[in-house]
Amino acid sequence: MHPILASRARLGAYLLGWLPIALLLATLGALQGWTWREAFVLGLGLAAFGAFLFLTAWYLCRALPLEPQGDFRARMPAWLIAALVMGGLWTGFARLLAWSLQAVPGLRRLPDRIAPAMPMLAGLGILLYLAVLALHYLLAAMERSREAEHAEQELRVLAREAELKALRAQLNPHFLFNSLNSISALTTQDPARAREMCVLLADFLRKSLKLGEHPSVRLSEELDLLRNYLAIEQIRFGSRLQVAWEITPEAELAEVPTLLLQPLVENAIKHGISQLPEGGTIVIRAAPAGSSMEIQVANPVDPDAPQREGLGMGLRQVKQRLQGRFGTLARMEAGIREGLHRVDLRFPMETS
Numbered sequence: 001m002h003p004i005l006a007s008r009a010r011l012g013a014y015l016l017g018w019l020p021i022a023l024l025l026a027t028l029g030a031l032q033g034w035t036w037r038e039a040f041v042l043g044l045g046l047a048a049f050g051a052f053l054f055l056t057a058w059y060l061c062r063a064l065p066l067e068p069q070g071d072f073r074a075r076m077p078a079w080l081i082a083a084l085v086m087g088g089l090w091t092g093f094a095r096l097l098a099w100s101l102q103a104v105p106g107l108r109r110l111p112d113r114i115a116p117a118m119p120m121l122a123g124l125g126i127l128l129y130l131a132v133l134a135l136h137y138l139l140a141a142m143e144r145s146r147e148a149e150h151a152e153q154e155l156r157v158l159a160r161e162a163e164l165k166a167l168r169a170q171l172n173p174h175f176l177f178n179s180l181n182s183i184s185a186l187t188t189q190d191p192a193r194a195r196e197m198c199v200l201l202a203d204f205l206r207k208s209l210k211l212g213e214h215p216s217v218r219l220s221e222e223l224d225l226l227r228n229y230l231a232i233e234q235i236r237f238g239s240r241l242q243v244a245w246e247i248t249p250e251a252e253l254a255e256v257p258t259l260l261l262q263p264l265v266e267n268a269i270k271h272g273i274s275q276l277p278e279g280g281t282i283v284i285r286a287a288p289a290g291s292s293m294e295i296q297v298a299n300p301v302d303p304d305a306p307q308r309e310g311l312g313m314g315l316r317q318v319k320q321r322l323q324g325r326f327g328t329l330a331r332m333e334a335g336i337r338e339g340l341h342r343v344d345l346r347f348p349m350e351t352s
Contacts, residue, residue, distance in 0.1 A: 066140075219255075230265065248286065329348050330347040
């Protein structure tokens with residue numbers, strides 16, 4: 001669609017830009033001895049006609065687009081021919097307007113007045129058309145730039161969504177690998193508990209697949225899934241694994257990325273509880289803090305165990321997913337403090 005006619009605001013600004021041109025035409029007429037009435041009538045009429053006639057420059061602009069590496073000289077003949085034609089039409093309209101207004105009192109001498117000014121009007125019409133043509137090329141360049149920016153944003157969004165889907169897809173196989181190892185260890189020691197763990201694992205996978213269809217879920221749903229996972233691990237660790245829940249009612253209504261907490265708790269069990277002969281308690285906290293949501297998972301660790309550098313696979317996935325969803329508004333910190341390994345998450349609070 002025509003870039004000027006597509007927007008009322010742009011069309012208004014374009015027409016407003018012709019008012020100084022109408023004033024210029026009137027001034028030029030007055031300088032040649034015309035009455036101000038004759039000058040204003042002809043100036044306004046020519047400006048109004050030129051404003052709409054020169055809108056056709058868009059079609060030449062579209063037929064001969066400017067390429068970054070293109071040769072401008074190849075287009076100059078077409079531009080000049082179009083300018084001459086439009087300048088001729090503009091001056092022809094000026095003569096027709098003067099002739100049609102000669103019956104109006106005070107404007108009878110207008111045809112005689114305009115005859116000597118025809119060369120000047122023709123030159124001015126050519127310059128105005130070229131100026132409007134340049135304006136259309138500028139608008140076309142702005143439109144291309146806006147479309148390119150929009151396409152780039154869409155590509156970034158698609159890339160981010162693909163990355164998040166890939167990260168989510170890695171969670172289940174990673175957890176399944178660890179769970180199958182646990183079941184394998186139990187089959188020879190306690191087959192009944194191994195069977196029970198298989199049932200709980202199937203239930204967990206069924207729920208995780210259902211929730212995995214959504215990019216985010218309520219924290220209450222995420223906690224239900226987490227309790228199912230902990231029931232699986234409880235079979236393996238028994239009384240060595242204890243869990244303390246510190247969840248506020250407001251926090252349960254918050255939206256969180258799906259399977260956000262399970263990798264954190266899995267990490268706490270694998271690198272904390274499993275390495276302690278007496279086991280320990282995993283503390284899971286969640287509470288809103290202003291416009292943000294704060295979640296913490298803390299677990300005891302063996303003080304004599306070598307401190308690991310960096311983040312494990314599960315923690316890296318959680319960090320990447322938070323950054324992919326919330327960008328720089330999300331924060332994640334993990335480290336050992338006072339004998340506890342703590343993972344602190346903070347991100348904008350969203351509710352459904």
